[in-house]
Amino acid sequence: MNDKNPKAKKRYGQNFLTGKAVPERIAREAGIGGEHGVLEIGPGRGILTEQLAVTAKKTVAVEIDRELIPFLNDKFVNHSNVTIVEGDILETDIAGLINEHFRDMPVSVCANIPYYITSPILLKLIEGDYGFDTITVMVQKEVAQRLTAKKRSGEYSSLTVLCSYYASVKKLFDVPAGCFSPRPKVDSAVVRFDIYKAPPVNPPDIRLFFKIIRLAFAYRRKTLLNCLAACPDIAYPKEVICDILTSNGFSPNVRGEELDIYDFDKIARFIRDRER
Ligand code: SAH
Numbered sequence: 001m002n003d004k005n006p007k008a009k010k011r012y013g014q015n016f017l018t019g020k021a022v023p024e025r026i027a028r029e030a031g032i033g034g035e036h037g038v039l040e041i042g043p044g045r046g047i048l049t050e051q052l053a054v055t056a057k058k059t060v061a062v063e064i065d066r067e068l069i070p071f072l073n074d075k076f077v078n079h080s081n082v083t084i085v086e087g088d089i090l091e092t093d094i095a096g097l098i099n100e101h102f103r104d105m106p107v108s109v110c111a112n113i114p115y116y117i118t119s120p121i122l123l124k125l126i127e128g129d130y131g132f133d134t135i136t137v138m139v140q141k142e143v144a145q146r147l148t149a150k151k152r153s154g155e156y157s158s159l160t161v162l163c164s165y166y167a168s169v170k171k172l173f174d175v176p177a178g179c180f181s182p183r184p185k186v187d188s189a190v191v192r193f194d195i196y197k198a199p200p201v202n203p204p205d206i207r208l209f210f211k212i213i214r215l216a217f218a219y220r221r222k223t224l225l226n227c228l229a230a231c232p233d234i235a236y237p238k239e240v241i242c243d244i245l246t247s248n249g250f251s252p253n254v255r256g257e258e259l260d261i262y263d264f265d266k267i268a269r270f271i272r273d274r275e276r
Contacts (some may be wrong), residue, residue, distance in 0.1 A: 014044060014065070037057060041113050108136070147191055161264060168194045225241055225252055248266065
């Protein structure tokens with residue numbers, strides 16, 4: 001192996017950023033200050049890590065590829081505020097890592113993540129309730145569109161609504177495929193989650209609330225009424241669900257794509273209250 005340039009491995013989703021402009025911009029727009037601890041996922045050859053090292057107080061970068069570890073340790077040998085950890089982020093005890101490295105610091109995530117596990121990574125980071133300030137990640141352009149989609153658009157999905165419970169999500173900028181080596185087949189975009197300190201709604205039955213959101217988008221062409229009536233867990237005849245919707249101001253033909261987090265909170269409450 002040429003130590004200056006470790007070879008890219010497909011199985012780990014390795015597409016390395018080339019040039020400093022994109023990593024500089026990511027670090028600048030990630031909402032990270034000199035007091036922040038930063039968790040990076042998949043540092044690769046460390047091109048983003050270099051920027052985080054000068055932006056944040058401390059950076060901990062978790063990399064799965066064992067062959068990159070000596071290269072990264074060597075590269076950051078003179079940066080006492082960078083720690084490289086070998087591991088799979090999906091198996092990593094993130095709360096333990098924060099406790100070990102970032103005690104008494106606000107913590108953010110900043111990463112060009114491997115696309116083959118985009119959703120599991122995002123769900124772990126967001127649902128884990130680790131107290132992150134911001135999560136800034138490079139994702140496939142289509143994923144960025146879904147995450148930031150508006151109601152009634154084709155990209156609006158359960159992922160959009162779920163994320164809107166935890167954070168306000170903004171697309172920062174697009175990154176064309178030509179900015180990576182090897183060049184990926186897809187274009188990319190950087191998105192930033194500003195995590196809410198308190199969620200926008202407080203559903204009394206959180207499991208029912210999430211279930212209704214998932215059901216609403218499970219069958220794109222069905223109305224919410226039909227999605228709910230088809231679910232054995234909801235346990236109401238269609239007429240009752242129809243009555244719950246219409247007596248609370250929703251059309252019986254309403255679809256998931258027309259509803260935001262506040263609407264789902266109302267509907268989940270109406271259904272729960274009817275159960276009592
Ligand atoms: N941040 C670098 C590399 C991005 S490529 C850059 O911008 O150039 C994605 C990186 O994630 C690779 O280094 C890959 O080895 C690493 N990776 C893949 N799966 C991982 C996992 N499960 N846990 C941690 N890192 C992972």
